[in-house]
Amino acid sequence: MQKSDFAYDLPAERIAQAPLAERDRARLLEVGRDGVVHRSVADWPELLRPDDLVVVNNTQVIPARMRGVKDSGGAVELLVERIEDDCTALCQARASKPLQPGRWLSVGGERLELVARVGEFHRLRFPHPVMAFLQRHGTTPLPPYIDRAAEAADAGRYQTLYASAPGAVAAPTAGLHFSKRLLEAVRRSVAGIAEITLHIGAGTFAPMRGGDLSAHRMHAERFEISPTAAERIRAAQESPGRIVAVGTTVVRALETAAAEPDGLRAGCGETRLFIKPGFRFRAVDALLTNFHLPESTLLMLVCALAGQQRVLEAYRCAVAAGYRFFSYGDAMFTGRFHETSEDRLTANRLSLRHRRYAAPGQAKGLADD
Secondary structure, eight states, X not given: OBGGGGOOOOOGGGBOOSOOSSGGGXXXXXXXXXXXXXXXXXXXXXXXXXXXXXXXXXXXXXXXEEEEEETTXXXXXXXXXXXXXXXXXXXXXXXXXXXXXXXXXXXXXXXXXXXXXXXXXEEEEOSSOHHHHXXXXXXXXXXXXXXXXXXXXXXXHSSOTTOOEEEESXXXXXXXXXXXXHHHHHHHHSSEEEEEXXXXXXXXXXXXXXXXXXXXXXXXXXXXXXXXXXXHHHHHHTSSSOEEEESHHHHXXXXXXXXXXXXXXXXXXXXXXXXXXXXOOSSOOEXXXXXXXXXXXXXXXXXXXXXXXXXXXXXXXXXXXXXXXXXXXXXXXXXXXXXXXXXXXXXXXXXXXXXXXXXXXXXXXXXXX
16 A cells, blocks of 8 residues: 555645634534535534543643754754653754754753754753743744744644643644533533543654555654543443544554553553554544545544545545645544444454453454554
């Protein structure tokens, strides 16, 4: 399978450069077994079922982008990828010449030390705790396809209402559509809402190198599933209800955890899971998501869930109908169509029984396939 199999034509004017005034007034493309229906995000609770469990990502975007100067006087732009401890972080750096360990940078008149090169990142030591430093000198890290500087309003708008765990450098954008009234409507419509955390890194915007999907290695992202969330998700797996993910980050976290030999459990982890057509889903049944870049791994994930041709045709329909694309754009709702909820319930019970009684080697094989 090639990257080019997931290409589609997108006029530049379809890329949303700013959010709508009201979060839940975006358009929603419902992608079903037999076609598409044009709706509003405000209609989404009507598409949910009383026994569904909705799972959201409560990561919080940090003001991760900074501009400064090198000790040689040249300009540098920094993007924090991951905070390692109070005063150390891994950062992407853009400068006219490569940065060298042992040198220093100045941001806002304060000095940062270049400690080491770590793969594609630089380890920087900050003069104060990283989060406090970013609050003083950082700005909202808008995606590269938004062709403008971050404004004061972006600090709140490029953030979900339920964001509570600082650490992301990109928003889980499906959640940007949730207003207070939409959240209340969802709570009235389903069995419950569970929160997990996956801190999105800048790698989410990196294009695939090469065209062969089998050769691609995904970037790593940290996630955490609390005991309460794990209990609710496992209960939903054994019920007729659906697990409805809000965003592709939720899908990656849940499917990574569900692939463990003992099934989905509470805890912290790191995922490099590449979900592409042919993937066997163990947890997620339906997905609310924004529209993704052509040839991106996120588009491949959506195709894996709902079917490649169905999704690509829906994207072509969305382009023709004037939908707004990417982070500040409109949304789509889709799911798995190859089985009924009763089929899924039976399959989940058999899978849980298999994990419970399989020999260690068999269980590992189940997790690795």
